[in-house]
Amino acid sequence: MTEQPSALKNVRIVLVQTWHPGNIGAAARAMRTMGLSQLVLVNPRRFPDEEATRMAAGGEPLLEQARVVESLEDAVSDCGIVVGLSARLRNLALPQFEEGDEMARELMSLAEEMPVALVFGRERSGLTNDEIACCTHQLSLPANPDYPILNLSQAVQVCAHELYRAWRHRRTDSGITTHEGESEREKDLPPTREQMQHFQQSLAAALQEAGFLNQPHAQTLERLQNFYRRASPTRKELSLLQGALKALRQPH
């Protein structure tokens, strides 16, 4: 009975450097209507703020409990999946969800086990490249090509609605909890962002050492790192990859 609400509690909505405080309030309201409660603000321009409170209506408790942090990294480092909302970007090699419902099913399924995050960029300029690099996936809500620009809180509402639906539908079909050994299950979880980051850095260092990155414009490292991100190794697999890399690096 307490298990399902915890899945919703594992969903974090992260707003990066929001300009209009009213959007923060409206986002909090949108979240509350769909049963979400974890709001994290990265460097908001103004917060707390009267306009945010006014727009929150019934979402006020979320504002009171909102966590304010200084970087996106701080907001998502313990998350298993981090989805950045963005207008469609061609060169962005993050794995992409084509639809909100696809994203929602994936997030809610993992949220049974560990924290997950949905990240919304600045009203005008979205996310920086460094921030995009903190994400594991992206979602572009399909929209009218003539004017695809949803208001920030509207995008939150659409996603929250999808998440709530995915959660409700999940609840009705599953029902039974399996009892595997805890450590077995953990091995199949996705790594945290931090663990993944650590592997990506080792990979970069090893290839640098081996002289494999000698053509700076070939984007070799980016492509390989994107491959590993997209491949979504389990925790166990990542630890094997890390071990293999270490073995290969040692002079033999």
Next chain:
Amino acid sequence: MTEQPSALKNVRIVLVQTWHPGNIGAAARAMRTMGLSQLVLVNPRRFPDEEATRMAAGGEPLLEQARVVESLEDAVSDCGIVVGLSARLRNLALPQFEEGDEMARELMSLAEEMPVALVFGRERSGLTNDEIACCTHQLSLPANPDYPILNLSQAVQVCAHELYRAWRHRRTDSGITTHEGESEREKDLPPTREQMQHFQQSLAAALQEAGFLNQPHAQTLERLQNFYRRASPTRKELSLLQGALKALRQPH
């Protein structure tokens, strides 16, 4: 080719006696992002209005073309289906859609043929009985029972998103081929089984050499090979992986 846009044009969003002009503007923006254009206002408290224009952003053209009428009857008399949004009402004998997507499929399918309408009541008091009697169906968006009250324009956004999706999915059944450059496409193809096999063998040899496979029962190699199989690298990615492995194997 002109037929599908006309289906979106046959969808009418009707706002009944909206109190806050800002909600009218935000609703217009929400509509535009999802390709809807027909906005009808029944007795708006203030319209046109500065706040409506401000909140519309790119939705201004919809405000300019909005039709203002005096009764809901006037707004929907030529429609084939009229869905009233409402909090769940027990005594309401209208047929009820349980989910937004169900409503959207039904509306978009009929919109190929004739006008259809989605009706949103007053911010606080919703629709009167006479107005409900103008509807053929109702929809209550499933929401958090502790606070199910979506802002008016947020409810419009959620429904518009569902309608746009229903319309797109209808369209994509047709099937259009894109023409990318052949060589670009080839790089994105999956490798042949032979290419993949070759990589897996190199991996095995490298890890053997590096002394990483010293525990025969740990299934280390199988697990890593399964990971790479599951990750489905593209041809380009596989050739980078192969190159990286070769570089790491060379004594350095």
